[in-house]
Amino acid sequence: MADAASNDGFVVFDRVQKSYDGETLVVKDLNLSVAKGEFLTMLGPSGSGKTTCLMMLAGFETATHGDIRLGGQPINNIPPHKRGIGMVFQNYALFPHMTIAENLSFPLEVRKIGKSDREAKIKRALDMVEMGDFGGRRPAQLSGGQQQRVALARALVFEPELVLMDEPLGALDKQLREKMQFEITHLAHELGITTVYVTHDQTEALTMSDNVAVFDDGRIQQLAPPDQLYERPENSFVAQFIGENNTLEGVVTEINGDKCIVKLDDGEIIDATPINVNKVGDRTIVSIRPERVEYNKERLQEGVHTLKAEVLEFIYMGDIFRTRLRVAGNDEFIIKTRNAPDVERLTPGQQIEIGWLPSDCRALDA
Numbered sequence: 001m002a003d004a005a006s007n008d009g010f011v012v013f014d015r016v017q018k019s020y021d022g023e024t025l026v027v028k029d030l031n032l033s034v035a036k037g038e039f040l041t042m043l044g045p046s047g048s049g050k051t052t053c054l055m056m057l058a059g060f061e062t063a064t065h066g067d068i069r070l071g072g073q074p075i076n077n078i079p080p081h082k083r084g085i086g087m088v089f090q091n092y093a094l095f096p097h098m099t100i101a102e103n104l105s106f107p108l109e110v111r112k113i114g115k116s117d118r119e120a121k122i123k124r125a126l127d128m129v130e131m132g133d134f135g136g137r138r139p140a141q142l143s144g145g146q147q148q149r150v151a152l153a154r155a156l157v158f159e160p161e162l163v164l165m166d167e168p169l170g171a172l173d174k175q176l177r178e179k180m181q182f183e184i185t186h187l188a189h190e191l192g193i194t195t196v197y198v199t200h201d202q203t204e205a206l207t208m209s210d211n212v213a214v215f216d217d218g219r220i221q222q223l224a225p226p227d228q229l230y231e232r233p234e235n236s237f238v239a240q241f242i243g244e245n246n247t248l249e250g251v252v253t254e255i256n257g258d259k260c261i262v263k264l265d266d267g268e269i270i271d272a273t274p275i276n277v278n279k280v281g282d283r284t285i286v287s288i289r290p291e292r293v294e295y296n297k298e299r300l301q302e303g304v305h306t307l308k309a310e311v312l313e314f315i316y317m318g319d320i321f322r323t324r325l326r327v328a329g330n331d332e333f334i335i336k337t338r339n340a341p342d343v344e345r346l347t348p349g350q351q352i353e354i355g356w357l358p359s360d361c362r363a364l365d366a
């Protein structure tokens with residue numbers, strides 16, 4: 001995956017802005033490059049501009065400023081039917097009066113594909129989503145999940161180079177959603193399709209994508225593969241948005257290369273890694289994942305600062321223990337510990353000492 005807005009991406013957003021009313025920008029200076037065959041997800045809260053970006057890419061909206069390029073060409077120079085884009089939207093209606101096979105035939109007829117070719121492609125697409133036996137039915141005779149699969153088959157039947165999906169699994173129950181997440185990524189990779197996928201479900205984004213663009217307020221806050229996004233959030237928005245994170249507030253009192261010391265507001269001292277704090281005196285929110293906090297004395301690293309904590313709640317969850325602590329005045333400090341014979345089960349009221357590797361604790365903008 002190339003860096004933002006390089007010219008070699010298959011899909012490129014180059015300094016794209018969008019305003020609907022001529023005043024407020026709902027997309028602000030967006031740079032994004034999606035490589036051929038890549039599965040990219042736009043993830044972000046409601047109203048952050050995800051659908052707007054997809055609509056501009058599809059050609060249903062135009063950018064107010066900047067360029068969108070597809071295969072190196074500005075998209076507004078390519079007529080919609082030549083863009084080769086397949087689309088699946090949330091509750092994207094199938095044509096109710098047509099059979100499933102006719103629904104799939106439609107995009108092929110539009111592209112002037114002959115009858116015998118059409119039949120072969122329809123069969124292949126329906127088989128792909130395991131709906132091969134349903135070609136003669138009408139949409140109303142299918143379950144919601146089956147309709148979603150047909151919508152997916154219809155988006156893929158003409159073998160588009162690019163598929164856009166906007167919350168395509170939103171209406172499905174958890175089990176079917178997870179199955180479809182797997183099917184979609186599997187198909188996209190198998191067929192070498194470039195996919196731009198929109199969701200506000202972070203688990204979905206993490207499990208499906210090669211890269212995730214985290215949106216907030218019309219900007220990409222971070223663009224990275226799932227593991228990097230989770231383990232190395234670059235700012236406090238991303239740290240808060242992806243997964244669970246404990247936060248403590250304080251002031252940077254020392255910076256030494258990739259280590260810094262933070263004095264928390266209640267006076268305690270901790271070690272952290274400076275991410276987007278620049279100098280001594282900067283206010284910071286430090287963030288630590290619940291599974292990276294250690295309370296077993298033997299496992300606490302020599303020489304790093306520890307913090308006193310009071311156990312408020314201990315929840316046995318089977319595979320893990322989830323413990324809520326009061327740490328530096330924060331009553332919502334969570335730690336997760338793997339359930340193992342040598343791990344102590346804590347009791348509310350107990351006083352413990354916690355610590356972490358400085359590399360697991362990130363000092364971010366306040």
Ligand SMILES: Nc1ncnc2c1ncn2[C@@H]1O[C@H](COP(=O)(O)OP(=O)(O)OP(=O)(O)O)[C@@H](O)[C@H]1O
Nearest residue numbers: 020021026044045046047048049050051052053200
């Ligand atoms: N056709 C439109 N006319 C005017 N404003 C619009 C239009 N479509 C979207 N907006 C505004 O643009 C902003 C971004 O909307 P968009 O639909 O892109 O968000 P989103 O990230 O897809 O949100 P959601 O997760 O709720 O679908 C919102 O403030 C929205 O109100």
Ligand SMILES: [Mg+2]
Nearest residue numbers: 050051052166
């Ligand atoms: Mg949307």
